[in-house]
Amino acid sequence: MRRQTVMRGYVIDMMGPERSGKTDAALTVSQNGKPTLLCALDYNYEAPYKRHKKLGGRIEVIECFYSLPFALPDSPKVKNFTKVINAIADSVRPPLRKMEERLFSFIREHGKKPGSANVVMDNGTLLYRTVRLASFGYLHKVPMHLYAKSNNKMNHIINELRFCGLNVVWVHRVNKEYDDATDRPTGSFIRDGHKSIGPDVQATLLTIYDSDYTNKKTGKSGRFGVEVVDSTFNPDTVGQQFWRGRRKFSTITEVLTAE
Numbered sequence: 560m561r562r563q564t565v566m567r568g569y570v571i572d573m574m575g576p577e578r579s580g581k582t583d584a585a586l587t588v589s590q591n592g593k594p595t596l597l598c599a600l601d602y603n604y605e606a607p608y609k610r611h612k613k614l615g616g617r618i619e620v621i622e623c624f625y626s627l628p629f630a631l632p633d634s635p636k637v638k639n640f641t642k643v644i645n646a647i648a649d650s651v652r653p654p655l656r657k658m659e660e661r662l663f664s665f666i667r668e669h670g671k672k673p674g675s676a677n678v679v680m681d682n683g684t685l686l687y688r689t690v691r692l693a694s695f696g697y698l699h700k701v702p703m704h705l706y707a708k709s710n711n712k713m714n715h716i717i718n719e720l721r722f723c724g725l726n727v728v729w730v731h732r733v734n735k736e737y738d739d740a741t742d743r744p745t746g747s748f749i750r751d752g753h754k755s756i757g758p759d760v761q762a763t764l765l766t767i768y769d770s771d772y773t774n775k776k777t778g779k780s781g782r783f784g785v786e787v788v789d790s791t792f793n794p795d796t797v798g799q800q801f802w803r804g805r806r807k808f809s810t811i812t813e814v815l816t817a818e
Contacts, residue, residue: 644696
């Protein structure tokens with residue numbers, strides 16, 4: 560008897576500069592009709608969310624937003640430093656805990672059936688920032704020996720998403736890459752987020768917006784797309800681009816995994 564292969568979910572990262580369609584590209588995963596949990600740490604999720612809901616996406620949103628009681632200190636020497644960082648951490652922990660609890664319950668609910676649901680983490684850059692704020696109450700000049708606390712929490716979330724068996728789409732902001740010798744931009748981008756994300760996704764895609772494009776039929780200018788930056792499935796797909804209607808999760812993963 561031929562052994563049946565269980566189809567597990569994909570774990571993909573959508574990274575890109577601002578206004579390049581990161582969240583919209585990530586939410587194309589909801590077009591498979593399966594329950595989708597959108598973990599929203601970026602206020603700009605609403606327009607793409609509403610668009611994909613109208614397209615039939617079964618999307619649930621869990622927000623992780625907070626208001627800080629003080630400006631973030633840039634040095635441990637600021638006045639009332641301990642009081643300030645404790646107040647900041649206390650304001651961040653409840654929404655982060657609420658999001659974590661819903662994320663893990665969603666995974667437990669659907670994880671027994673591989674590929675039966677989707678998770679979109681929008682975005683990983685702000686998640687890492689939020690985890691550090693919840694751990695320390697500040698971001699600048701944190702002693703290296705303290706980072707075990709925030710790294711453990713981030714690695715736990717990353718690990719749960721990597722092995723939950725569901726389709727997972729990370730979203731990340733990017734920074735410009737600079738040449739060490741000339742200190743000039745190389746024209747490439749690097750992910751802004753926790754260092755463990757890269758090794759724990761199966762493929763990284765760069766979202767792009769081509770403002771020079773004009774549709775010959777409609778006359779409309781501009782188009783959104785994604786480019787394969789790296790892939791554990793097939794390195795020959797690196798550099799391949801998907802534009803407009805082909806810029807969707809199902810098409811991309813089909814091409815990435817084609818033999």
